[in-house]
Amino acid sequence: MAASGSAIGLGNLWKFPYITYTNNGGSFVLVYLACILIVGFPMMCAEILIGRRAQSSVAGAFGKLGYRGWGIVGWLGVLSGFVILGFYAVIAGWSLYSFYQCMNYSISGYETPDPKAFGAFVSNPTQQISLTFSFLLLTALIVYRGVSKGIEASAKILMPILLVILAWLAFTVTGLEGFGKAMEFLFKPDFAGFKAEAALEALGHSFFTLSLGMGAMITYGSYMSKKEKILPVSVTVVILDTIIALMACVIMFSIIFSFPEIQEKVGAEGGGSTVGMLFVTLPELFYTSMPYGRVVGPLFYVLVAFAALSSTISLLEVIVSSFVDKLNWNRRLATVVSSVLVFGLGICSALSLGANKSLSELKPLGSDNVFSERITGDKEGVLSILDHISANWLLPVGGLLITLFVGWALPKKASMEELFPGRETPPALYKAWLFFVRFVAPISIGWIIVAVISGKSFS
Ligand code: TRP
Numbered sequence: 001m002a003a004s005g006s007a008i009g010l011g012n013l014w015k016f017p018y019i020t021y022t023n024n025g026g027s028f029v030l031v032y033l034a035c036i037l038i039v040g041f042p043m044m045c046a047e048i049l050i051g052r053r054a055q056s057s058v059a060g061a062f063g064k065l066g067y068r069g070w071g072i073v074g075w076l077g078v079l080s081g082f083v084i085l086g087f088y089a090v091i092a093g094w095s096l097y098s099f100y101q102c103m104n105y106s107i108s109g110y111e112t113p114d115p116k117a118f119g120a121f122v123s124n125p126t127q128q129i130s131l132t133f134s135f136l137l138l139t140a141l142i143v144y145r146g147v148s149k150g151i152e153a154s155a156k157i158l159m160p161i162l163l164v165i166l167a168w169l170a171f172t173v174t175g176l177e178g179f180g181k182a183m184e185f186l187f188k189p190d191f192a193g194f195k196a197e198a199a200l201e202a203l204g205h206s207f208f209t210l211s212l213g214m215g216a217m218i219t220y221g222s223y224m225s226k227k228e229k230i231l232p233v234s235v236t237v238v239i240l241d242t243i244i245a246l247m248a249c250v251i252m253f254s255i256i257f258s259f260p261e262i263q264e265k266v267g268a269e270g271g272g273s274t275v276g277m278l279f280v281t282l283p284e285l286f287y288t289s290m291p292y293g294r295v296v297g298p299l300f301y302v303l304v305a306f307a308a309l310s311s312t313i314s315l316l317e318v319i320v321s322s323f324v325d326k327l328n329w330n331r332r333l334a335t336v337v338s339s340v341l342v343f344g345l346g347i348c349s350a351l352s353l354g355a356n357k358s359l360s361e362l363k364p365l366g367s368d369n370v371f372s373e374r375i376t377g378d379k380e381g382v383l384s385i386l387d388h389i390s391a392n393w394l395l396p397v398g399g400l401l402i403t404l405f406v407g408w409a410l411p412k413k414a415s416m417e418e419l420f421p422g423r424e425t426p427p428a429l430y431k432a433w434l435f436f437v438r439f440v441a442p443i444s445i446g447w448i449i450v451a452v453i454s455g456k457s458f459s
Contacts (some may be wrong), residue, residue, distance in 0.1 A: 001152055001155040001156045001159065002152045002155050002314075003048075003211075003217060003218060003233065003237050003308030004155065004159055004222045004236065004237050004240050004241070004312070004314075005154075005158075005159060005307070005311070006211045006216055006217075006220065006311055006314035007210050007237050007238075007241040007311075008086060008159060008240065008307050008310070009311030009312075010091050010092060010095075010278075010308050010311065011208050011209035011311070012209055012241060012244045012245040012248055013278055013304055013307065014091055014278040015205065015208070015209075015387075016032075016249060017204065017252045017316075018274055019201060019205060020032075020186070020277060021197050021253070021266070021274060022274060023201065023202075024190065024193075025186050025190075025253075026184075026186060026187060026189035026190055027189040027190055027191045027194050027198075028198055028201075028202055029186055029187065029189070029249075030189045031194075031198070031199055031202040031204040031272075032206060034081035035202050035203045035205075035206035035444075036238060036242055038213065038440055038441065038444055039203065039206060039207075039399070039403075039440075039444055039445060040206045040207070040210050041235075042403070042436040042437050042441055043207075043210075043212050043402065043437075043441060044210055044212060044234040044237060044238055045231060045419065046402060046403060046407075046415075046437055047215065047217035047221060047402060048217050048218070048220070048221035048224065048230050048233065048234060049221065049224075049230055049406070049415055049418040049419060050065070050218050050221065050402070050405070051217065051218035051220065051224070052222060052226070052230065052418055053065060053250055053414060053418055054218075054223055057219060057318075057322040057324070057326070058077045058214070058215030058318055058321070058322055059071065059075055059322035059325060060074065060080065060322070060326055061074060062301065065410065065414075066078045070401075070409065073398065073401045073405065074215060074218075074322065076214070076324075076397070076398050076401070077213075077214035077215035077216075077218075077318060077398055078215075078318060078319050079394070080214035080390055080394040080395060081216075081315050081316070081318045082338075082341065082342060082345060083345075083386050083389065083390040083394060084208075084214070084315055084386075085136075085312060085315045085319075085342045086314060086342055086345030086346055086349055087345075087346075087349040087382075087383045087386040087390075088308070088311070088312060088450045089132050089135045089139070089312060089342065089346045090128065090131075090132045090138050090349045090350045092132065092135045093128070093131025093132045093135045093350075094122075094131065094276070094279050095279075095301050095305040095308055096100060096131055096134060096135065096301075096305055097121070097131055097279075097302040098283075098304070099301035099302055100429070102286070102297040102300075102301055103298045105286075105287055105294075105297065106294040106295070106297060110174065110281060110283070110288070111263055112261065112284070113283075115261075115264065118265070118276045122354060123354025123355050124355065125350070125351055125355035125356070128351065128353065129347055129350050129351070132343070132350045133343065133346075135308070135309075135312065135414060136312075136339055136342060136346060137339075138309060138314040139309065139313055139339075140316065140317050140335050140339040142309070143317055143320055144331060144332060144335040144336055146331070154310065155310055158303060159307075159310075161303060161343050162303040162307060163240075163244065163298060165300055166244060166248065166251070167247070168295075168296070169251045169282075169285070169300075170247050170250055171252055172289070172291075173255065173258075173302075174254075175253065175289075176223075176289065177257075178254045178255065178256065179254045179257075179258075181253075181257040182250060182254040182256070182257050183250070185253055186246075186249055186250065186253060190457070191458065192459050193457070193459045195457045195459075196451035196455070196456040196457065196458060197373075197374065197377060199451065199452075200426070200448050200449070200451075201377070202391060202446065203396055203448050204391035204392040204393075205391060205445070207378065207395035207398075207399050208390075208391045209245060209315060210237070210238060211311070212395065212399055213394070213395030213396065213397075213398040213399035214394065214395060216314045216315065216317075216318050216404075219314070219317055219321055220314065228288065229300075230418060231419060231429075235257060238373070239293045248278075251280050251282075251285075252277055252282070255281045255282065255284055256277075256281055259284055262280070262281055262284055265280055266280065266281065278304070281295060281301065282297075286300070288315055315448050316338065316339070316342070319334075320334045320338055323337070323338060345386070348382045349382050351381045351382075352381040352382035353381065353383060359381065359382050360380070361380055361381065362381055362382055362385065363376070363379075363380045363385075364376065364385060370455065374452055374455060375393075376388055377392065396445055396449060397449075398447060399441075400442055403437050403438075403442050403445070404442055407434065407438035407439075407441075407442065410439065412434070415430075416430060417433070
């Protein structure tokens, strides 16, 4: 449940619908699903098994298994943790604000917000910084107290409620006019103009959404007892995560295609509304076309906040457990130092949505050149750059190194013992998994990376 809590988060509810929208739907969704199946699932097993075998933090795991040189992969994971938290906490903060806003609507009635309202909100420095701060404080408090009890308990109750509410929303949108169009947009692939960069984005997102490529699942695997089975756990996490992501898309696109004024807002250039899809589209449904929407609205954003919290906890835990383990710090020191560093980065992201001009317009590789286009996707502003670099580069590269480690460096005996304990001869399932980890996953990741660097178009 804690692993599902880590996987299910803003990646599913906020990021996936938004990047699917900007990447033209169907073809992107199909490539994403292929990445989950071919790379994501085998990697999930691989990470959990490293963690359970090593019983150690990411930074220490490889050394503990006898491969000190690979320790660099662990530190790369710690770096990714900083980069992801540095922008994730800002978006997570928005869920707190949306909760507050929905409470207001529920109490004093709904008014369709001004199309510029979202842009004004994200460029308000005080609001953005204090929301980011609050969210990080919450995360740090839980990580400081130790992960296992708190998270597992809350994930057990809250994740099922989130699933039920999403199912209910999905049911409600089937009655909307835009439902058919949404299904078509999502599930009818059109590969015209499909570029390697979109494939990298789909691949990177499959890592992001499953919390892979930086050792979050290694860390959680290290807390898993020998009695539990890795395979069923991985299957559950991957399936739940995928269902929730697809449901979020069906819901949001049905709303977007049903209400012209929402479509206008989401399509609006520069107002940041595409980025804010999760926060802009749903209130319209809650307060105009949904039974009990006044109750569901605020509740929904509380659950979004919890989903985000169980993810930020896993991110911070990767950093803190590594510092405790490798630098011999105590948990308090490690939590305080890493949270302060993350908050520093968080401030830069929080101010990069309009509040500060140079942070918002930052383009580290310059503009109008192929490097900027291929490496940073022509993104501008600290938040978008951190998001892009982590999902499109740090996680795929981390993931590539992890599959190579499990497939080629770690002896077969070790992975066999973790996945199928007590078996003498490897079952067909083990052989299939090993084939994916040794060949299919690394070749797919490598191929996509090479295609992006050489500027390929797959259409
Ligand atoms: N998977 C989470 C989401 O979809 C985000 C997340 C949590 C994450 N821990 C991670 C992403 C580790 C990458 C690596 O929102």
